[in-house]
Amino acid sequence: MIFYFTGTGNSQAAAQSVAGAQERLVPIVECLRKDSYDFEITDGDALGFVFPVYFGGLPLSVEQFIGRLRLTGRPGYVYGLLTYGGFAGGAGSMLQAALARAGLGLDAVYGVKMPDNYLVLYDAPTEAEEQKILKNAGEALARIRTRIVLRDRVMRGTALPVRMLAAALYPGYINGRDTAPFHTNDTCIGCAACANRCPSRAIEMRDGRPAWVKDKCAFCMSCVRCGAIEYGELFTGKARYKHPMLRKKGHDAHGAAGGHETHGAASGHDHDAAGDHDHGDGDCCPPEGGHAHGAASAGHDHGSGAASAGHDHGSGAKCH
Numbered sequence: 001m002i003f004y005f006t007g008t009g010n011s012q013a014a015a016q017s018v019a020g021a022q023e024r025l026v027p028i029v030e031c032l033r034k035d036s037y038d039f040e041i042t043d044g045d046a047l048g049f050v051f052p053v054y055f056g057g058l059p060l061s062v063e064q065f066i067g068r069l070r071l072t073g074r075p076g077y078v079y080g081l082l083t084y085g086g087f088a089g090g091a092g093s094m095l096q097a098a099l100a101r102a103g104l105g106l107d108a109v110y111g112v113k114m115p116d117n118y119l120v121l122y123d124a125p126t127e128a129e130e131q132k133i134l135k136n137a138g139e140a141l142a143r144i145r146t147r148i149v150l151r152d153r154v155m156r157g158t159a160l161p162v163r164m165l166a167a168a169l170y171p172g173y174i175n176g177r178d179t180a181p182f183h184t185n186d187t188c189i190g191c192a193a194c195a196n197r198c199p200s201r202a203i204e205m206r207d208g209r210p211a212w213v214k215d216k217c218a219f220c221m222s223c224v225r226c227g228a229i230e231y232g233e234l235f236t237g238k239a240r241y242k243h244p245m246l247r248k249k250g251h252d253a254h255g256a257a258g259g260h261e262t263h264g265a266a267s268g269h270d271h272d273a274a275g276d277h278d279h280g281d282g283d284c285c286p287p288e289g290g291h292a293h294g295a296a297s298a299g300h301d302h303g304s305g306a307a308s309a310g311h312d313h314g315s316g317a318k319c320h
Contacts, residue, residue: 001026001039001047001048002019002023002026003031004026005051005052005065005199005220006027006222007117007218008117008224009243010083010114010243011081011083012243012246014114015048015050017145018145018148028062031065032064032065033201037068037070038072039070041071043073043074045076046077046148047071047077049062049078049081049095051080051082052084053087053091054170055172056088056089056090056091056167056170057091057169058098060174062095062098063094066101067102071104075104078104079107079108079110080108080109081109081111085115086113088111090170091166092109096109107153108147108151110147112141113137115129115130117241119241120231120234125241177217179216179217181230182223182230184209184230185227188226190205190208190209192205192210195210199218199220200216200218201214210229226240
């Protein structure tokens with residue numbers, strides 16, 4: 001069984017890449033939205049947690065889920081797979097601590113670099129950059145899958161300066177996550193996809209338009225997959241990234257200016273894909289394709305390099 005948390009598809013694709021043919025994949029977002037935390041696992045089976053690194057640490061949604069998880073059965077091998085744009089920071093140690101509080105051990109922590117998608121600070125990668133990162137990620141995930149099958153015991157060591165940097169950055173995530181700057185532009189069609197997949201239930205539809213009804217959210221950027229969602233003026237003119245597995249022509253990007261996710265984008269970045277197999281997250285168009293299980297190319301969620309202040313999810317601080 002694999003529990004995964006994703007905002008723009010990268011960690012979902014990573015989970016699918018390392019999963020066995022009959023392995024159950026459980027989206028943490030869906031569990032949080034439905035208050036569903038009871039699961040049964042066969043004694044001795046492997047149990048995985050796949051998620052992005054936020055500010056060098058653990059996404060609050062993942063920590064909340066693990067704290068509420070009620071597991072019947074004892075796994076024989078527990079691992080974490082971290083997706084990030086720059087570095088894993090202290091996320092592995094934070095996962096280990098969260099699992100210990102839940103009565104579970106941690107046998108291995110793996111990591112894989114994915115395309116950055118934290119638009120608050122960074123531009124989405126170009127098509128060429130994205131393809132290169134995903135190619136390397138696919139190769140890395142194939143190796144990780146082999147190590148998981150063999151049940152390797154490997155914990156990612158983090159140098160003291162990196163741990164110190166992550167510790168300094170993580171409060172920026174905890175204390176940030178403000179929803180006030182979120183709003184829609186005039187391309188919003190009221191499809192409710194953003195509200196339906198928000199893990200924090202921070203978005204409600206009012207008069208046919210999304211409204212942010214909580215002061216803070218998970219800051220997973222899943223709503224930003226749609227080009228109708230803005231954050232102040234920080235996203236204006238920027239392409240929107242989501243993993244190719246979730247792309248469909250003319251979908252999830254009403255009016256994004258970059259070409260990644262626009263209706264009828266001419267850049268070719270928004271080609272038909274394997275289908276938005278996002279486990280009922282409420283996308284505005286129905287899935288066109290099948291499950292990307294075992295896909296060689298996978299993605300990550302929010303991450304890149306920067307040790308600056310404010311919202312810095314990933315690489316030196318942020319990721320999803």
